Amino acid sequence: MSTLFDKLGGQQGLEQVVDEFYKRVMADNTLSKFFANTNMDKQRQKQVDFFAKIFDGPDQYKGRSMDATHTGMNLQQQHFDVIAKYLNEALAARGVSSEDANAAVGRVESLKGTILNK
Numbered sequence: 001m002s003t004l005f006d007k008l009g010g011q012q013g014l015e016q017v018v019d020e021f022y023k024r025v026m027a028d029n030t031l032s033k034f035f036a037n038t039n040m041d042k043q044r045q046k047q048v049d050f051f052a053k054i055f056d057g058p059d060q061y062k063g064r065s066m067d068a069t070h071t072g073m074n075l076q077q078q079h080f081d082v083i084a085k086y087l088n089e090a091l092a093a094r095g096v097s098s099e100d101a102n103a104a105v106g107r108v109e110s111l112k113g114t115i116l117n118k
């Protein structure tokens with residue numbers, strides 16, 4: 001049985017989705033300001049590893065917990081909603097079906113409570 005990770009195109013597919021995703025994030029000045037001091041090459045790599053893990057692919061994520069990472073950012077629902085929208089767009093741009101995209105975004109949505117208002 002293929003995992004969500006496989007359905008999104010495996011490692012290579014996920015790398016392309018994450019590229020598309022951060023292209024959109026960084027073009028939006030309500031979001032890009034949060035990444036002003038972030039090394040985006042490393043960020044993209046960490047996000048690929050993190051998504052691989054939560055989409056039932058290989059677990060190679062070596063970053064911090066979602067709680068610790070986003071503490072002090074005071075992220076709000078609106079930031080989260082736009083991030084989820086860009087993830088959905090990035091998945092569609094790489095040809096992922098809406099069914100699989102919804103499954104992926106649903107897993108990300110389940111992290112909301114650990115990311116917001118910290």
Ligand code: HEM
Nearest residue numbers: 031034035037038046047050063064069075079080083108
């Ligand atoms: C929606 C679900 C989200 C997921 C799955 C997620 C995931 C991650 C991951 C895996 C990291 C890397 C952690 C590390 O460096 O150890 C990270 C860092 C970061 N996230 Fe998120 N994030 C989410 C939402 C957001 C939102 C809404 C924002 C702000 C608009 C945001 C801003 C950041 C920033 C600025 C960093 C980098 C911190 C640094 O430079 O060290 N994240 N996130």
